[in-house]
Amino acid sequence: MAKTDWKAEAKTLKKKLSKLKDRLEDGAEAVVAAVTKAAKPVSPLAPAGFPALPVIAGVEFAAVEAGVRYQHRKDVMLIRLAAGTAMAGVFTRSSTRAACVLDCQAKLAMKVPDGAGAAIIVNSGNSNAFTGAAGIASVAAVTGEVASVLNLPASRVFSSSTGVIGEPLPHDRITAKITELAEALHEDAIAMAAQAMMTTDTFPKGASATIEGDGGPIHIAGIAKGSGMIAPDMATMLVYIFTDAKISPAMLQKMLSRQVDDTFNAITVDSDTSTSDALLLCATGKSPAAEINGRSKVAKSFEAALRGVMLDLAQQVVRDGEGATKFVEVRVTGAASPEDAHRVAMSIANSPLVKTAIAGEDPNWGRIVAAVGKSGAQADRDLLSIRFGDILVAEKGWRNPDYAEDDGAAYMKQPELVIGVDLGLGKGAKTVWTCDLTHRYIDINADYRS
Amino acid sequence: MAKTDWKAEAKTLKKKLSKLKDRLEDGAEAVVAAVTKAAKPVSPLAPAGFPALPVIAGVEFAAVEAGVRYQHRKDVMLIRLAAGTAMAGVFTRSSTRAACVLDCQAKLAMKVPDGAGAAIIVNSGNSNAFTGAAGIASVAAVTGEVASVLNLPASRVFSSSTGVIGEPLPHDRITAKITELAEALHEDAIAMAAQAMMTTDTFPKGASATIEGDGGPIHIAGIAKGSGMIAPDMATMLVYIFTDAKISPAMLQKMLSRQVDDTFNAITVDSDTSTSDALLLCATGKSPAAEINGRSKVAKSFEAALRGVMLDLAQQVVRDGEGATKFVEVRVTGAASPEDAHRVAMSIANSPLVKTAIAGEDPNWGRIVAAVGKSGAQADRDLLSIRFGDILVAEKGWRNPDYAEDDGAAYMKQPELVIGVDLGLGKGAKTVWTCDLTHRYIDINADYRS
Numbered sequence: 001m002a003k004t005d006w007k008a009e010a011k012t013l014k015k016k017l018s019k020l021k022d023r024l025e026d027g028a029e030a031v032v033a034a035v036t037k038a039a040k041p042v043s044p045l046a047p048a049g050f051p052a053l054p055v056i057a058g059v060e061f062a063a064v065e066a067g068v069r070y071q072h073r074k075d076v077m078l079i080r081l082a083a084g085t086a087m088a089g090v091f092t093r094s095s096t097r098a099a100c101v102l103d104c105q106a107k108l109a110m111k112v113p114d115g116a117g118a119a120i121i122v123n124s125g126n127s128n129a130f131t132g133a134a135g136i137a138s139v140a141a142v143t144g145e146v147a148s149v150l151n152l153p154a155s156r157v158f159s160s161s162t163g164v165i166g167e168p169l170p171h172d173r174i175t176a177k178i179t180e181l182a183e184a185l186h187e188d189a190i191a192m193a194a195q196a197m198m199t200t201d202t203f204p205k206g207a208s209a210t211i212e213g214d215g216g217p218i219h220i221a222g223i224a225k226g227s228g229m230i231a232p233d234m235a236t237m238l239v240y241i242f243t244d245a246k247i248s249p250a251m252l253q254k255m256l257s258r259q260v261d262d263t264f265n266a267i268t269v270d271s272d273t274s275t276s277d278a279l280l281l282c283a284t285g286k287s288p289a290a291e292i293n294g295r296s297k298v299a300k301s302f303e304a305a306l307r308g309v310m311l312d313l314a315q316q317v318v319r320d321g322e323g324a325t326k327f328v329e330v331r332v333t334g335a336a337s338p339e340d341a342h343r344v345a346m347s348i349a350n351s352p353l354v355k356t357a358i359a360g361e362d363p364n365w366g367r368i369v370a371a372v373g374k375s376g377a378q379a380d381r382d383l384l385s386i387r388f389g390d391i392l393v394a395e396k397g398w399r400n401p402d403y404a405e406d407d408g409a410a411y412m413k414q415p416e417l418v419i420g421v422d423l424g425l426g427k428g429a430k431t432v433w434t435c436d437l438t439h440r441y442i443d444i445n446a447d448y449r450s
Numbered sequence: 451m452a453k454t455d456w457k458a459e460a461k462t463l464k465k466k467l468s469k470l471k472d473r474l475e476d477g478a479e480a481v482v483a484a485v486t487k488a489a490k491p492v493s494p495l496a497p498a499g500f501p502a503l504p505v506i507a508g509v510e511f512a513a514v515e516a517g518v519r520y521q522h523r524k525d526v527m528l529i530r531l532a533a534g535t536a537m538a539g540v541f542t543r544s545s546t547r548a549a550c551v552l553d554c555q556a557k558l559a560m561k562v563p564d565g566a567g568a569a570i571i572v573n574s575g576n577s578n579a580f581t582g583a584a585g586i587a588s589v590a591a592v593t594g595e596v597a598s599v600l601n602l603p604a605s606r607v608f609s610s611s612t613g614v615i616g617e618p619l620p621h622d623r624i625t626a627k628i629t630e631l632a633e634a635l636h637e638d639a640i641a642m643a644a645q646a647m648m649t650t651d652t653f654p655k656g657a658s659a660t661i662e663g664d665g666g667p668i669h670i671a672g673i674a675k676g677s678g679m680i681a682p683d684m685a686t687m688l689v690y691i692f693t694d695a696k697i698s699p700a701m702l703q704k705m706l707s708r709q710v711d712d713t714f715n716a717i718t719v720d721s722d723t724s725t726s727d728a729l730l731l732c733a734t735g736k737s738p739a740a741e742i743n744g745r746s747k748v749a750k751s752f753e754a755a756l757r758g759v760m761l762d763l764a765q766q767v768v769r770d771g772e773g774a775t776k777f778v779e780v781r782v783t784g785a786a787s788p789e790d791a792h793r794v795a796m797s798i799a800n801s802p803l804v805k806t807a808i809a810g811e812d813p814n815w816g817r818i819v820a821a822v823g824k825s826g827a828q829a830d831r832d833l834l835s836i837r838f839g840d841i842l843v844a845e846k847g848w849r850n851p852d853y854a855e856d857d858g859a860a861y862m863k864q865p866e867l868v869i870g871v872d873l874g875l876g877k878g879a880k881t882v883w884t885c886d887l888t889h890r891y892i893d894i895n896a897d898y899r900s
Contacts, residue, residue, distance in 0.1 A: 165816025366615025446810025
């Protein structure tokens with residue numbers, strides 16, 4: 001038997017060991033990469049950054065760490081509004097809406113004391129919804145403390161809470177921080193306020209507009225939070241929009257109510273409507289421009305600018321849809337009525353099968369046909385046409401003979417998609433915005449509370 | 451410098467190598483286990499096996515590989531029904547329903563030639579929906595060939611197609627197989643027929659009942675297919691139920707229509723209604739028992755047995771819900787009206803947030819509150835109560851003070867769950883069945899067509 005050359009054997013073994021170590025390291029790196037990708041904190045559809053919002057004279061912000069639920073992050077924010085600010089709002093129609101929503105609705109209906117200022121206090125981490133009499137007491141405690149510290153009538157302190165449903169709100173943690181918040185109030189802190197109300201949001205949302213009023217510029221700046229449980233019904237998530245316009249509360253409310261249907265009520269992430277949806281619009285009147293009146297040119301341009309800010313914020317909510325990788329516009333035209341157009345658009349936008357096909361970049365237009373069919377709206381197979389962007393996919397009750405599946409597949413690879421459906425029946429039209437349904441949505445929602 | 455002991459060094463290196471190999475193997479095993487689990491072919495909620503169904507005299511089955519879309523599996527099945535068979539049916543109300551559904555509806559409304567037999571032909575792989583005039587021609591070609599080979603009036607040949615929407619049905623592949631199918635017809639082949647119509651189903655579905663008629667037993671046996679795109683609207687998926695009862699078509703249809711609301715229309719997997727849903731009920735009259743009449747005791751027991759078979763099949767469809775790991779019964783009571791009860795039950799059963807919480811075994815009852823709130827039904831927060839099985843979770847507008855989250859969490863670990871919601875307003879009640887929403891649903895539906 002030949003003598004073993006242990007030195008050569010050791011050399012070979014060292015090589016083998018080194019190779020095996022490399023494989024383990026490669027494996028570990030792949031795992032780290034996969035985990036990092038899965039935990040990627042910001043939506044791929046997010047805007048490049050938080051926009052530079054104009055300072056709205058008469059609005060001050062502050063945020064603080066109160067530890068309502070989350071630790072080591074700002075979770076309570078306070079907004080002070082100047083004397084004479086006009087307020088308007090829209091809210092969720094959920095029959096199980098939160099105590100703070102009911103309180104806001106009651107207060108907006110009250111007569112405003114002459115020249116009174118106002119305040120808004122918002123916490124994340126706990127929605128104070130389905131919390132019974134204790135929930136009502138919490139709202140009174142929090143808004144009462146703000147009224148006392150800021151020397152405001154209690155009827156002018158509005159509150160919102162967002163987060164888990166059904167847990168008692170530890171309101172002492174909030175009231176303990178009001179003085180600190182009041183001392184920190186600053187006109188140039190709107191970005192921090194947007195950050196403080198985030199829950200599953202991956203980026204803070206802001207939008208603005210400036211128009212020429214009679215005698216000076218009028219500014220609008222808004223912030224929003226929302227990512228899941230998004231299918232607003234006559235209102236939405238948490239949205240605060242500010243303007244320095246001089247305008248009556250009645251006109252402000254009218255414009256807001258008119259614009260909400262085609263903006264916040266035209267988005268859906270998951271068909272689930274929140275118990276906490278609230279949008280407050282506050283006009284401080286601090287602009288040098290004259291008061292906005294009736295049917296003036298300025299009123300029209302103000303309402304258009306307001307709509308622009310609302311739509312921008314609403315679309316940002318969809319872009320931050322839980323797990324979203326695609327931003328989808330669903331354009332329905334040719335419906336027998338506007339109601340039918342809305343039904344068909346939402347039926348498509350909420351269909352799990354359409355949303356998973358989009359996630360898989362599969363141009364599965366048959367699922368769009370099925371979603372039209374189940375919507376309950378009047379539809380005629382032979383008049384229906386379907387488009388992906390400019391690509392005519394189907395018409396006259398069948399696939400367009402010139403449609404190539406490869407074109408549809410290439411189109412679906414884009415991050416922003418337009419699905420066009422024409423029903424060929426009438427003039428009803430509706431455009432809504434949604435996102436795809438991905439594994440990440442399941443990850444986020446099968447493990448939200450732990 | 452000490453001389454290196456290469457033998458000892460080699461020994462050490464060998465040990466290290468062996469350990470590293472073990473780690474690699476453990477890693478590989480973990481990967482294999484994870485992949486195997488992900489690809490597990492049969493729903494964890496499936497029954498132990500396909501049940502032993504009674505032979506229904508006068509019904510014969512055959513199935514064949516026609517290669518409509520899938521290869522190497524039976525994808526077309528034929529059923530022949532004896533002369534004098536009474537037929538009844540319910541179908542999808544989708545406005546984009548398939549050509550074969552429209553054809554079945556038209557034929558069921560026609561006068562039946564005296565003593566005529568009947569046939570049903572079903573293919574999987576292609577739904578022949580949204581296929582225009584070509585789709586209608588395909589139905590005529592397939593049913594015409596069956597009529598010719600089996601010597602039946604064309605008006606007595608019913609067809610169903612299930613699979614991808616919007617692709618032309620290659621009906622030649624089916625007509626080429628009719629003679630072969632006719633020659634293979636056999637009374638004892640219902641299990642094979644159940645298998646041949648599966649698409650994303652992970653198990654074939656069957657159920658049966660036997661009752662005592664006047665003068666002999668009456669048997670009922672049914673088969674179903676369905677797994678995704680399940681939210682039947684007045685009908686469902688593909689279901690065929692057979693009985694040897696002697697009964698008029700009118701009475702058969704009446705019983706079927708009466709029972710469909712609390713069985714097939716009380717299930718949902720993903721809120722998406724199919725374009726192909728069809729249920730055909732066929733009574734051959736071959737039982738020695740006397741004809742079933744009006745309000746007799748046998749009529750009642752027959753209808754109850756029929757309901758049992760329908761409910762069993764409907765629940766099997768939910769148990770095979772795409773990606774399902776939990777079978778969930780949602781029991782709503784105390785609603786202001788039956789319609790409200792249905793709305794609330796479906797709002798809970800279709801809520802992506804409720805379904806993902808269940809997938810994550812999270813007793814997140816706040817999401818049930820939100821689903822009640824968004825349903826549009828009358829609800830009063832302070833009268834509402836919520837139960838997980840026998841555990842009272844919430845009542846009187848708040849969490850039950852005796853409820854322990856640990857009990858809820860332990861309950862959610864079970865594969866079969868009952869969510870009870872009492873609205874405390876009236877006598878409206880509705881029970882529906884659904885499943886959870888998991889990663890596997892996304893896997894299946896983001897990649898269905900490839």
